[in-house]
Amino acid sequence: MGDYIVLAISCILINNILLAQFLGNCPFLGTSKKMETATGMAMAVVFVIVLAGIITWVTELYLLKPLDIEFLRTLSFILIVASLVQFVEMFLKKSIPALYTGLGIFLPLITTNCAVLGVCLINIKEEYSFLEMLVSSFSYSVGYGLALVLFAGIRERIILARVPKPLQDTSIGLVTAGMIAICFFAFKGMV
Amino acid sequence: MTEAILFMLGIGGVCGILLSFASKIFYVYEDPRVSLVESNMAGANCGGCGYAGCSAAAQAVVKGEALPSVCIVSGAEGAAKVAAVMGMDPGTAESRQAYSMCDGGVRAANKYHYLGVTSCGAMALVFGGQRDCHVGCLGLGDCVKACNFGALTMGKEGFPVVDENKCVGCGACNKACPKDIIEVKSMSDKLLKFNQINDPLAPCSQTCPAEIDIPQYISHIKNGDYLAAVQTIRMRNPLLLSCGRVCPHPCENDCRRGIADEPVSINQLKRFAADYEMNSGSRVPIKCAPDTGKKVAIIGGGPAGLSCAYFLRRVGHQVTIFESMPELGGMLRYGIPEYRLPKKVLEWEIEGITKLGIETHTNVRFGTDFGLGSLVAAGYDAVFIGIGAWKDHALGIPGDDLKGCFNGIKFLSTVSALVSSGISKGDTSIREKMKLGKRAAVIGGGNTAVDCARTMLRLGLEKVYMVYRRTRKEMPANEVEIVASEHEGIEFVFLAAPSRVVGNENGEVTHLEYLRMELGEPDASGRRRPVPVKGSETLLAVDTIVTAIGQAPDASFKEETSRRISELTLTRWSTIDNNPATLQSSIPYIFTAGDAATGPALVVDAIGGGRRAARSIDLFLKGKKVEPVKDSLQKKRIPESVFKTISGVQPIKRAVMPELPVNRRLDSFVEVDLVLPEDEALKEADRCLKCCRICYNPDKKSA
Numbered sequence: 001m002g003d004y005i006v007l008a009i010s011c012i013l014i015n016n017i018l019l020a021q022f023l024g025n026c027p028f029l030g031t032s033k034k035m036e037t038a039t040g041m042a043m044a045v046v047f048v049i050v051l052a053g054i055i056t057w058v059t060e061l062y063l064l065k066p067l068d069i070e071f072l073r074t075l076s077f078i079l080i081v082a083s084l085v086q087f088v089e090m091f092l093k094k095s096i097p098a099l100y101t102g103l104g105i106f107l108p109l110i111t112t113n114c115a116v117l118g119v120c121l122i123n124i125k126e127e128y129s130f131l132e133m134l135v136s137s138f139s140y141s142v143g144y145g146l147a148l149v150l151f152a153g154i155r156e157r158i159i160l161a162r163v164p165k166p167l168q169d170t171s172i173g174l175v176t177a178g179m180i181a182i183c184f185f186a187f188k189g190m191v
Numbered sequence: 192m193t194e195a196i197l198f199m200l201g202i203g204g205v206c207g208i209l210l211s212f213a214s215k216i217f218y219v220y221e222d223p224r225v226s227l228v229e230s231n232m233a234g235a236n237c238g239g240c241g242y243a244g245c246s247a248a249a250q251a252v253v254k255g256e257a258l259p260s261v262c263i264v265s266g267a268e269g270a271a272k273v274a275a276v277m278g279m280d281p282g283t284a285e286s287r288q289a290y291s292m293c294d295g296g297v298r299a300a301n302k303y304h305y306l307g308v309t310s311c312g313a314m315a316l317v318f319g320g321q322r323d324c325h326v327g328c329l330g331l332g333d334c335v336k337a338c339n340f341g342a343l344t345m346g347k348e349g350f351p352v353v354d355e356n357k358c359v360g361c362g363a364c365n366k367a368c369p370k371d372i373i374e375v376k377s378m379s380d381k382l383l384k385f386n387q388i389n390d391p392l393a394p395c396s397q398t399c400p401a402e403i404d405i406p407q408y409i410s411h412i413k414n415g416d417y418l419a420a421v422q423t424i425r426m427r428n429p430l431l432l433s434c435g436r437v438c439p440h441p442c443e444n445d446c447r448r449g450i451a452d453e454p455v456s457i458n459q460l461k462r463f464a465a466d467y468e469m470n471s472g473s474r475v476p477i478k479c480a481p482d483t484g485k486k487v488a489i490i491g492g493g494p495a496g497l498s499c500a501y502f503l504r505r506v507g508h509q510v511t512i513f514e515s516m517p518e519l520g521g522m523l524r525y526g527i528p529e530y531r532l533p534k535k536v537l538e539w540e541i542e543g544i545t546k547l548g549i550e551t552h553t554n555v556r557f558g559t560d561f562g563l564g565s566l567v568a569a570g571y572d573a574v575f576i577g578i579g580a581w582k583d584h585a586l587g588i589p590g591d592d593l594k595g596c597f598n599g600i601k602f603l604s605t606v607s608a609l610v611s612s613g614i615s616k617g618d619t620s621i622r623e624k625m626k627l628g629k630r631a632a633v634i635g636g637g638n639t640a641v642d643c644a645r646t647m648l649r650l651g652l653e654k655v656y657m658v659y660r661r662t663r664k665e666m667p668a669n670e671v672e673i674v675a676s677e678h679e680g681i682e683f684v685f686l687a688a689p690s691r692v693v694g695n696e697n698g699e700v701t702h703l704e705y706l707r708m709e710l711g712e713p714d715a716s717g718r719r720r721p722v723p724v725k726g727s728e729t730l731l732a733v734d735t736i737v738t739a740i741g742q743a744p745d746a747s748f749k750e751e752t753s754r755r756i757s758e759l760t761l762t763r764w765s766t767i768d769n770n771p772a773t774l775q776s777s778i779p780y781i782f783t784a785g786d787a788a789t790g791p792a793l794v795v796d797a798i799g800g801g802r803r804a805a806r807s808i809d810l811f812l813k814g815k816k817v818e819p820v821k822d823s824l825q826k827k828r829i830p831e832s833v834f835k836t837i838s839g840v841q842p843i844k845r846a847v848m849p850e851l852p853v854n855r856r857l858d859s860f861v862e863v864d865l866v867l868p869e870d871e872a873l874k875e876a877d878r879c880l881k882c883c884r885i886c887y888n889p890d891k892k893s894a
């Protein structure tokens with residue numbers, strides 16, 4: 001049990017997929033202008049990463065490994081993630097329209113989110129067991145959501161500051177992101 | 192190597208097959224026009240139109256929320272193609288337009304001073320902005336910056352001004368505004384909008400049962416644009432000529448100017464604008480939304496029915512009015528006498544409403560000539576019942592059925608019918624036809640009683656008494672009416688309770704016997720209850736008695752054979768039971784308002800009720816849930832806008848209503864109250880402070 005908690009903490013805070021590994025930056029900057037959008041995106045990411053984690057883990061174990069074609073991992077994972085997102089979108093639209101309207105436009109955006117692929121590849125590289133893989137996928141995505149929501153909160157308030165013209169909007173966003181990353185660096189000492 | 196190739200092919204194939212199956216299984220019906228419309232847009236997903244991408248814009252077009260010309264990239268050619276898909280002219284969908292709710296701007300008082308803040312959004316984050324008024328415009332123009340079309344500018348007075356020609360209704364400004372000051376609405380949305388607790392409203396508009404934007408129309412009059420004033424009033428009240436004459440203007444009681452000075456003569460100004468339009472010889476055109484294909488039956492052509500029909504027609508539904516009397520108008524025609532509201536004026540007003548394309552059937556009575564079953568069979572999707580309160584309460588004393596006793600509504604409607612049929616002067620002929628005597632007593636103290644008394648004077652009776660249980664202070668009739676009847680020589684017998692009608696051997700009335708009363712303890716309504724004085728029987732020599740002590744709706748239609756109508760529940764006052772917020776009755780597709788639902792009230796109450804019912808019916812027809820308006824004000828005052836004192840007001844006398852001199856009134860039914868002359872109206876309009884929730888324009892200091 002203790003191991004899983006350590007794994008969760010390290011995935012959420014220490015190796016935060018966004019702030020420590022710099023994956024999934026485009027949607028991070030794109031959907032963090034408003035808290036509402038940020039929370040929507042965060043939820044969609046958790047949903048998709050966990051699903052993608054499971055499927056890719058199974059693919060690796062039962063297809064790529066036995067056939068000895070691990071060099072196709074990245075390529076096939078991209079295909080799988082993209083189809084998965086499409087599938088989930090259709091499924092939700094039909095079966096859970098409420099969730100569909102909630103996650104709405106963020107689902108297709110995730111297709112191009114490198115954090116999803118990143119987490120899947122890390123799961124394989126670290127040779128996680130099924131349970132470990134579940135914990136890590138979930139925690140990484142929660143870490144992503146946490147960073148996104150924090151960042152959106154800060155960005156909403158940045159309008160209060162007098163930002164020099166050339167630095168406005170995305171530029172100041174990147175600077176802020178860098179500073180949050182440095183803060184997260186402090187978690188390194190935890191484990 | 193072959194394994195790798197096979198694997199990639201396999202995985203690709205599996206994904207493809209799964210997805211194509213999924214798209215079949217999880218297929219959700221979407222209007223095919225959406226994709227057709229989308230294919231005629233530029234496909235750039237630029238969001239320049241304000242929607243989240245082309246497909247969102249296409250959906251908005253199909254829903255009728257956006258014009259075919261939304262796409263700013265594909266231009267006029269694209270718009271024409273989209274319009275062709277939708278089967279309409281480019282530009283006929285109900286377009287949405289931005290408008291600013293707050294016009295406080297720089298005149299509004301500030302509570303904080305912010306340094307270095309450059310946007311409304313930022314200001315709103317710190318204590319909600321600098322203004323005293325928590326709903327007011329912050330004036331830094333986030334909306335102006337958000338508009339991609341240059342349709343907004345920050346006006347001199349510190350609130351945004353919309354250029355209607357440039358606005359495409361995308362709603363970007365509304366999203367940018369942290370205060371919801373800029374609203375983007377279609378005409379239908381605006382017509383069915385109700386006062387809410389957080390709206391920027393003047394005291395008078397809060398109180399008006401029809402919720403007219405009073406400062407707005409007065410300001411149009413002040414600027415000399417009388418027809419714009421008429422249009423503003425018509426957004427809320429289609430019976431402005433009638434209301435301008437008979438409304439007891441509850442709004443004026445709450446006029447902010449009235450705190451330090453006399454209230455603005457709001458209703459006189461309404462009448463001035465309405466008369467201006469009528470006398471100008473042409474009508475201001477009234478726009479209606481595109482047809483929705485839904486049909487509504489309106490039962491009763493009184494103010495409530497007319498108002499409901501008018502609003503439903505304007506938002507695009509097909510409406511038919513069914514009326515039991517020979518002509519439309521309800522109490523406006525058959526209750527309120529000619530000298531207060533000339534039939535010619537009423538006719539002009541009603542014609543303007545029916546001309547919008549409202550079908551009317553008169554001389555057909557619900558319950559007798561047609562029933563609920565026939566309406567449903569004829570394909571009506573909803574029914575509105577506005578049959579008013581036409582059944583007189585009986586006096587219930589010995590002798591009240593002798594020759595010479597009449598009931599108020601019956602009496603007035605008979606006179607009205609005779610007056611309409613042309614016998615307007617020769618009072619004696621009506622008097623003889625109706626077998627009236629020379630000396631009359633009217634029992635009651637409401638509008639109906641006063642109207643009966645004043646009508647009888649005009650019919651040539653020599654002496655008219657009004658017998659009322661309480662005192663003048665408690666009389667529910669309009670104050671102006673009471674004053675006028677005093678001027679015209681009606682004699683009041685207060686604190687008198689009729690106990691017996693005395694007749695002669697032919698069964699004709701000779702006297703009315705009454706008990707004198709004293710005022711006792713206040714009752715539930717706060718009025719002191721009259722109690723009879725023992726042994727104080729007094730005889731009043733009269734030969735005609737009219738009873739006008741109140742009315743109730745005539746619910747005899749319930750005896751109709753259809754089983755369904757028996758499910759319509761009534762209250763114990765025999766008014767139709769409804770949800771007071773949505774006006775929906777116990778049968779979901781039946782809605783009701785006006786006197787039929789509230790018991791005897793005012794014309795404006797019926798008009799406001801008709802509009803509220805129209806909103807609920809509109810929701811019902813669109814298959815939405817019939818829900819009450821959120822935070823609806825419903826004539827309550829917003830506490831922060833109630834002042835005890837106000838500054839910056841210099842006393843200026845209120846305009847006096849011109850009247851016909853008494854000696855010229857009594858020999859005819861000519862209208863008594865006259866319209867303000869133009870210069871007086873302009874002076875009066877200038878007295879208005881153009882209030883909002885808490886700020887207003889004080890009088891300019893005369894140097």
Ligand SMILES: Cc1cc2nc3c(=O)[nH]c(=O)nc-3n(C[C@H](O)[C@H](O)[C@H](O)COP(=O)(O)OP(=O)(O)OC[C@H]3O[C@@H](n4cnc5c(N)ncnc54)[C@H](O)[C@@H]3O)c2cc1C
Binds near residue numbers: 514520523555580600
């Ligand atoms: C004498 C008098 C004076 C008044 N003075 C004023 C005033 O000065 N100011 C003011 O604001 N208010 C005044 N009122 C009140 C005002 O007239 C009413 O509140 C208002 O007219 C109510 O409108 P309504 O549409 O609900 O009902 P009504 O005006 O009563 O209209 C109901 C309509 O339904 C029709 N109808 C009834 N039964 C049926 C049926 N079974 N089938 C088909 N049609 C039917 C009737 O013929 C009538 O046309 C006065 C009322 C009276 C009686």
Ligand code: SF4
Binds near residue numbers: 338339341342353363
């Ligand atoms: S005023 Fe508002 S609704 Fe109109 S075009 Fe500009 S942003 Fe869009």
Ligand code: SF4
Binds near residue numbers: 449
């Ligand atoms: S001064 Fe004008 S806006 Fe203010 S309450 Fe009176 S009529 Fe209404």
